[in-house]
Amino acid sequence: MTGHFFEGAEKLLEIWFTTSTSDTIKYTSRNDLRNIPRDLIEEVLNLVNCKVLQYAQSATTDTYVLSESSMFIFRTHFVLKTCGETTLLHAVQPILELARDYCDFDIVDQVFYSRRKFLRPELQKEPHTSFEHEVAYLDSLFEGGSAYVLGRTNIDCWYLYTLNKACVRTKSDQTLEVIMTNLDQEKMKIFFQEHTKSAAEATKKAGIDKIFPNAKIFDYLFNPCGYSMNGLLPDGYYFTIHITPEPDFSYVSFETNVPYHQYNDIVRKVISMFNPGKFTTTIFGGSASNSLDKHRKIFLYSDYARIDHQIVCLVDYDLIYSYYKKHPS
Amino acid sequence: MTGHFFEGAEKLLEIWFTTSTSDTIKYTSRNDLRNIPRDLIEEVLNLVNCKVLQYAQSATTDTYVLSESSMFIFRTHFVLKTCGETTLLHAVQPILELARDYCDFDIVDQVFYSRRKFLRPELQKEPHTSFEHEVAYLDSLFEGGSAYVLGRTNIDCWYLYTLNKACVRTKSDQTLEVIMTNLDQEKMKIFFQEHTKSAAEATKKAGIDKIFPNAKIFDYLFNPCGYSMNGLLPDGYYFTIHITPEPDFSYVSFETNVPYHQYNDIVRKVISMFNPGKFTTTIFGGSASNSLDKHRKIFLYSDYARIDHQIVCLVDYDLIYSYYKKHPS
Numbered sequence A, B: 001m002t003g004h005f006f007e008g009a010e011k012l013l014e015i016w017f018t019t020s021t022s023d024t025i026k027y028t029s030r031n032d033l034r035n036i037p038r039d040l041i042e043e044v045l046n047l048v049n050c051k052v053l054q055y056a057q058s059a060t061t062d063t064y065v066l067s068e069s070s071m072f073i074f075r076t077h078f079v080l081k082t083c084g085e086t087t088l089l090h091a092v093q094p095i096l097e098l099a100r101d102y103c104d105f106d107i108v109d110q111v112f113y114s115r116r117k118f119l120r121p122e123l124q125k126e127p128h129t130s131f132e133h134e135v136a137y138l139d140s141l142f143e144g145g146s147a148y149v150l151g152r153t154n155i156d157c158w159y160l161y162t163l164n165k166a167c168v169r170t171k172s173d174q175t176l177e178v179i180m181t182n183l184d185q186e187k188m189k190i191f192f193q194e195h196t197k198s199a200a201e202a203t204k205k206a207g208i209d210k211i212f213p214n215a216k217i218f219d220y221l222f223n224p225c226g227y228s229m230n231g232l233l234p235d236g237y238y239f240t241i242h243i244t245p246e247p248d249f250s251y252v253s254f255e256t257n258v259p260y261h262q263y264n265d266i267v268r269k270v271i272s273m274f275n276p277g278k279f280t281t282t283i284f285g286g287s288a289s290n291s292l293d294k295h296r297k298i299f300l301y302s303d304y305a306r307i308d309h310q311i312v313c314l315v316d317y318d319l320i321y322s323y324y325k326k327h328p329s
Helices: A037-050 A088-103 A130-140 A183-192 A197-207 A260-274 A292-298 B038-048 B088-103 B131-141 B185-191 B200-206 B260-274 B292-296
Strands: A012-019 A050-058 A061-066 A069-073 A079-081 A105-116 A143-153 A157-163 A175-181 A216-221 A226-233 A238-244 A251-256 A278-285 A305-312 A318-326 B011-019 B052-057 B062-066 B069-073 B078-082 B107-116 B145-151 B157-162 B175-181 B216-221 B225-233 B239-244 B250-258 B278-285 B304-313 B320-327
Touching: A037 A050, A037 A069, A037 A088, A050 A216, A050 A226, A061 A216, A061 A226, A069 A226, A069 A238, A079 A238, A079 B185, A088 A130, A088 B185, A105 A130, A105 A278, A143 A305, A143 A318, A175 A260, A197 A216, A197 A226, A197 A292, A251 A260, A260 A278, A260 B078, A278 B239, A305 B157, A318 B052, B011 B088, B011 B239, B038 B069, B038 B088, B052 B216, B052 B225, B062 B216, B062 B225, B069 B131, B069 B225, B078 B088, B078 B239, B088 B131, B131 B145, B131 B157, B145 B250, B145 B304, B145 B320, B175 B260, B185 B200, B200 B216, B200 B225, B250 B260, B260 B278
Parallel strands: none
Antiparallel strands: A012 A079, A012 A105, A050 A061, A061 A069, A069 A079, A105 A157, A143 A157, A175 A251, A175 A278, A216 A226, A226 A238, A238 A251, A278 A318, A305 A318, A305 B304, B011 B078, B011 B107, B052 B062, B062 B069, B069 B078, B107 B157, B145 B157, B175 B250, B175 B278, B216 B225, B225 B239, B239 B250, B278 B320, B304 B320
């Protein structure tokens, strides 16, 4: 018998656009990804095998809770994160066309495609069956892409494809992702409908509403289990959490673009909230101005051994990958 | 027609041993890898498809120039580096047995297996046809091995397998490797027998004798082309250079274990000697005591853009990987 399985690990795509028509990058009202009609966005999501469960807007951000994870659309960039057996990369070419046709964005300024090593890669659909295939697919769409593997290829690792070039986009942008596995089963019970009646109740019980008290939260509790939330903060900041609570393949991801100096505190909050057996953090941003040695000393957490710590110095910013494992109690 | 081809990129193996019989690690005269009989060493090299061309001893080191690269044997560790289509990993199990039987070394203290991405992996023999196969082979021999990929998997990258654990071996050990491709064809002419009569003449013409003026050099010029040298320095320090000069697949490697503070000067000397179009440096050592930020600023070379720069913080030391490309002239 083949047991029930769900691949919690998300494929994560972020694309930044710009335009060749202005030297000074003064965007017109037409230069805005949020101009793309909603029904065409949904058509693209169909190609990925995702549906929209919730949609909301703020002054800076369109946010979507999806049947498999989340999407955020900003003026010049979007973030699409999809789990399970979705075919995220099928969205790339259509989105490039929509950005050109509806927003006059004819230049791709930056691309990030990343994911953790799948637990069961053989269940994925092309081109997601291997990182090699994903890279070949992306190389067919973009010029000058670089593919990296962080962590240990024979144990746990994390893949990244990016255009390693100087970008128009603001260098002050940054992202923190915390990917947690082997989670505390008591805490995971919150995300089963037999224990918790509503998404709002799950959000409160887990303390997710306390991470950023000023956030506007859009949450969803799946049947019979599983949880997704998008949180909107002022000034285009967001956070998003996705939870696969089943004991055999438990997985929680946390992602945010709030400023870098908060990351140490946020990671502490998030790991005490979910109590994972193992977790990785990936941090984009900082760049040469921040001391690498400072990073190295800061990102340590009691109860956890830091098993891996790698730094990739990219053109505009640094990427810091760390892998932590709980000390035996 | 399939043109002539030679895979210059070496497989590089370093294994450190210790013994469980003494708590204080006071080695007896039996605890010495140089006790392994020479004919048994040659039998192991036969499994790898290598022959011994030159052999010499110093107080600390046995050095071998091989038909495909080099070997160095020290008291508690050895370095075996083999190029072409050799099957280096076939040596591992026999060497572990010889170390146990002839030296009472029953514990493997540390392992490093590394290589650059092959130009033509399809010409390699198992398990060297892919890094995945190599890792599976090593995982069958060692516990707790970690596999890393540095650089860009879709362009140029470098693979490492190591036991990421605290070791008995002295933490002051360090290694620099410079791997050069797209070399200056005028400089490469030196390593063809039609231009140069002897190994000693090649060593002198290229200036290799000037890198460490106090070295004892063992060099070999292949027919019709190609060059290998081992250099012995006082106190167990060595350097070794291997050259595949053919224009279509030119490749030069330089490796040394002299102290870390000399690396910046050495790299400058070596790249001006061979004038590569591209090169990577890999540095083991340093550890947390050295400033990563200092590393980052130091290892820059005029005429070259540093395309990639990655740092892996391992248990006992840091690994710094950098990839450089010549500025268009």
